[in-house]
Amino acid sequence: MSQLEQTVSRYRSLRLSAAADELTNLLAEAEVNEMSYLSFADRLAEHELIQRQDKRIRRNRKMAAFPAEKRLEGFDYRHQTTITKRQVNALLDFQFIDERNNLVFIGPPGVGKTHLAIGIGYKAVEAGYRVLFRNALDLVEELELAETLCVSVVVA
Structure with a gap:
């Protein structure tokens, strides 16, 4: 086993798989750039x-x-009159998450509720938060199912 293979194996055993996978290229980069x-x-x-x-x-x-x-970035605020870009950007500090508050958009079809919710969700994921997206219908169905299962378990 070569020294490179042994080092890669050690990195893998330390769960440094990205370093192990890229070690050869990173070594070549270090050599070309004469890195310390x-x-x-x-x-x-x-x-x-x-x-x-x-x-x-x-x-x-x-x-x-x-x-x-x-x-x-792809949301068109010109067609949305009930929320501004400034209001949406104010949500991106994610204080509502830290305070354990939900974010719910209500309105008629086609005004961008889903687009905003997904866009904010993507930003939250990038900021390190875990997100679970549900539309209102799916959420109600899941809650009804959970309630039914809980009642069945209690009765049985």
């Missing part, structure tokens, strides 16, 4: 952290169960 040992160690750690963050974001987006990919 400390700079290389920092670059290796930076790569691992970035990959872990990206993986966490992808996993949390998937778990959020967004029905579509919608971004706040």
Whole structure:
């Protein structure tokens, strides 16, 4: 086993899989740029952290169960008269999450409720929060099912 293979194996056993996967390329980059040992160690750690963050974001987006990919940057505020861009941006400090408050958009079809909710959800995931997206109908159905199961368990 070569020293490179042994090092990759050690990184994997330490659960540093991103560093292990990219070690050959990072070594080549370090050589070309004549990096110091400390700079290389920092670059290796930076790569691992970035990959872990990206993986966490992808996993949390998937778990959020967004029905579509919608971004706040693509929302057209000109057709929405009941909420402003400033009000939406004020939500992006996520104080409502920290205070354990829900965010609910109510209005007729086609005004952008889903787009806003998904866009804010994406920003929350990127900020490190876990999100669960549900529209009102699905939420009511899940609550009714949960209530039915709880009653059945209590009665039985």
